[in-house]
Amino acid sequence: MARPRSFDERAVLRTARDQFWATGYAGTKIDDIAAATGLGKGSLYGAFGDKHALFLRVYDDYCTEAEEATRRRLEGPDETAYQRLREHVIAIAEDTAADTDRRGCLIAKSTAECAQHDEAIAARSQRAFRELHDQLTGCIAAAQRAGDIADGHDPARLASLLLAVNRGIEALGKGGSSPAELHAIAETALAVLPKP
C-alpha cells in the first residue's frame, strides 16, 4: 500500500535517548540525532513529531523501563524481601559508581533541567518517583512481615527515606563521589534501618 519504514523505531529511540542523555534537552540538536541515527530530518519529524514530542517519548520509555526494572528487583516472597531490598540499594550505588561516563540517571538529569518549566516532564517524573516509592513501600512491608525490619515503623516513611537516599547516591555520584563512598552510603542506610 505504501512505502514501509526503513528504520527500527526502537533503535532510533535508543540512539535519541543516548543523545539527550549525553547533552541534555536544550543541549541536544535535532541534527545530532539525525546524524547519530542516520535518518533524515524529514523521517524524524514524520515519525516522532518535534523535538519536544520526541524527548517526551524517549523520557516516558526510560521511566517505564526504570520502573519495570525496579519492580523486577523488588517483587517477590516476604522471606527474601529484605535481601532484595538490600541488593537493590547496593545495586544503585554500584551502578552509579560503575558509570564511568557519569551520565547518571536520565530521570535525575531531566528533572533537574526541565521539571521547573516543562509540565509534561514534571508530571512523568512525579509518576516515576511515586512508582518507585510504592515499590519500596511494598518491599519494606514484606520485610516487616518476615520479621527482618522492625514493625511499628510506617513502611511508606522508610520507603521515602530510602528513595531519598537512592536519589542522593545518584546526585553525589554525578558530583564525583568515589565508588567506596557511594557504597558506604548504601551500607549505612541499610544499617540504620530499624531491626526488630
Place this chain on the structure above:
Amino acid sequence: MARPRSFDERAVLRTARDQFWATGYAGTKIDDIAAATGLGKGSLYGAFGDKHALFLRVYDDYCTEAEEATRRRLEGPDETAYQRLREHVIAIAEDTAADTDRRGCLIAKSTAECAQHDEAIAARSQRAFRELHDQLTGCIAAAQRAGDIADGHDPARLASLLLAVNRGIEALGKGGSSPAELHAIAETALAVLPKP
C-alpha cells in the same frame, strides 16, 4: 583616569545567576542576561569574559555562599550540635518545600546538566560536596562527644548518609514531592540516627 563601571558587579552576577538558575546553562542566552541586567553585551563580555566564564563565576559564588551558609548553621559548641544538625536537615526539607518556583538548588541543577562534560563545573561541585560533607562530619562528631549520637559509628559515614539524604530531598522536591513528604524524610532520617 578612566571611565568607571556604571553597574554593580554583584547585582549583575545575582541577576545572571537567576537566569542560569531558571533556564540552565545551555538554555540561557547571553541576550537574556543582557536584557535582565540592562547591560549591553559589550559590557558583559568585557567584565566577565564569555558565557562559560560568566557561568563559572556565578557558580563558584553560589557554591561558596552555600558552603558558608551551611557552616554558619552547623558550627558551634558540642552541647547544641545535635540540635543544629536537626535544624539543618529540617531546614533543607522546608526550603525545598517552600520553593514554589521549583528552582531547586543550583548545585544540583548544574551538576546534573554539566558535570558530565564540563571539568571545571565538576571540580567545583565535588569541592562543594566535600565541604558540606566535612561540615556534617564535624557536627556529628560534636554531637557524639555531647552524647546525643551513639559513639562507635564513624561520623564521616553518617555524614555521607545525611548528605545523600539532603541531596535526595532536593531531587525529590524538584520532582514534585509534597512538603509533608519532604518533611517526613528529614524527620525519618534524624530518627534512624543511632542514639546512645
Place this chain on the structure above:
DNA sequence: GCGGTTCTGGACGAGATAGTCAAGAATGGG
C-alpha cells in the same frame, strides 16, 4: 506492472545566538 500512498533525504527559510567591534561617553590626573 500500475498507481496511490507513505517514506526518505536533504535543501531551504526564518529566526536565534555567541561573540566582535567601532564610535562615542564618562572620568580624573595633570
Place this chain on the structure above:
DNA sequence: CCCATTCTTGACTATCTCGTCCAGAACCGC
C-alpha cells in the same frame, strides 16, 4: 580644561538550529 583611558551601546557577522517542504524512492493491493 584636556586627553589618555576605560566603559557603554548596539549594530554586525558568522554560524547554528528548528522545522518545513518537495522531489524522488519504495512498497503493495489490484
